[in-house]
Amino acid sequence: MIDSAKLKILVIEDEELVRENLLEILEVNKFEAIAAINGQEGLQKAQENLPDLIICDIMMPDLDGYTVLTELQKDPLTEMIPFIFLTAKTERDDQRLAMELGADDYITKPCTVTELLSAIAIRLKKHAAYTQHHQQAHSKARGLQQRVRELQQISHSQEDLLHKISQELRDPLSNITMAIQMLKLAPTPQARQRYLTILQQECDREIAIINQLSNLQDFLNPENLKLLQRLNSTPPQ
Numbered sequence: 001m002i003d004s005a006k007l008k009i010l011v012i013e014d015e016e017l018v019r020e021n022l023l024e025i026l027e028v029n030k031f032e033a034i035a036a037i038n039g040q041e042g043l044q045k046a047q048e049n050l051p052d053l054i055i056c057d058i059m060m061p062d063l064d065g066y067t068v069l070t071e072l073q074k075d076p077l078t079e080m081i082p083f084i085f086l087t088a089k090t091e092r093d094d095q096r097l098a099m100e101l102g103a104d105d106y107i108t109k110p111c112t113v114t115e116l117l118s119a120i121a122i123r124l125k126k127h128a129a130y131t132q133h134h135q136q137a138h139s140k141a142r143g144l145q146q147r148v149r150e151l152q153q154i155s156h157s158q159e160d161l162l163h164k165i166s167q168e169l170r171d172p173l174s175n176i177t178m179a180i181q182m183l184k185l186a187p188t189p190q191a192r193q194r195y196l197t198i199l200q201q202e203c204d205r206e207i208a209i210i211n212q213l214s215n216l217q218d219f220l221n222p223e224n225l226k227l228l229q230r231l232n233s234t235p236p237q
Contacts (some may be wrong), residue, residue: 008032010041010051014060014070018109022055022086025113037149043071046078053124058087058094069101080130086111104149115222120235168209175202 009031013019019035026033034035034049036042046054054072055222058065065085072078084105085098095106104126105119183195 007053008034008047008049008051009120010034010036010042010054011048012039012046012054012056012060012065014034014038014057014185018057022116031119039065039068043068046072046081047075050077052083052127053082053084053086053120055086055120058085058089059099066097066101069098069103075104080127082127084119084123086116173202173206176206 009226011019011022011026011033013022013035016037019037023033034045034051034120036045039056041144042054042056043063045051045066045168055070056065062192064070065087069083069085071080072083075218083102085110086106086107088095088109090108099108102122107116107119114168179195179198179202183199183223186192186195
């Protein structure tokens with residue numbers, strides 16, 4: 001259901017009687033009606049007011065309806081506004097040209113009030129559906145972009161964490177290597193036992209670090225991202 005009380009319609013028509021009749025019809029049906037007496041003024045008011053729909057004659061001084069539509073199509077702010085030609089031109093070539101230029105409908109004069117309001121309702125409904133779809137697509141795109149950023153942050157956190165763990169693995173390995181060398185040179189059983197104790201401690205430390213690696217994937221998610229970032233910012237002991 002279209003709530004006409006919230007919608008603006010711009011009427012671009014150089015014939016005063018026709019223009020006034022259109023404005024009256026729109027206002028009776030609770031639309032906010034804006035009038036322009038020629039194509040140049042219509043183009044200006046379209047850009048200033050950004051109406052929800054435009055009804056435009058074709059044969060007008062200064063700028064004809066075709067030119068008005070062409071100019072509106074060039075502006076990102078007005079190119080998607082539903083555009084209906086209301087004209088006395090009945091030739092098929094004129095209708096084809098109007099559609100090729102991007103008009104949403106082509107109504108020939110004279111037309112009934114029912115025909116006009118029906119065309120307006122259809123175009124507004126289609127435009128509302130398109131706008132909703134576009135907004136949903138834009139929202140999904142923003143969500144995907146946010147997810148990409150999160151994954152990039154997770155990847156960076158993973159790299160930082162693996163680098164820290166790699167550093168931690170090197171320390172006990174260095175101590176183990178040194179203890180083995182000293183064990184070979186130990187002159188007494190007491191000295192050998194001391195180096196064996198060091199080897200056991202460093203092996204236990206290495207195993208603990210490896211166990212941390214096995215649980216790494218549990219932390220690599222958006223919920224634990226801040227925890228990972230805090231961990232990575234802590235200087236090594």
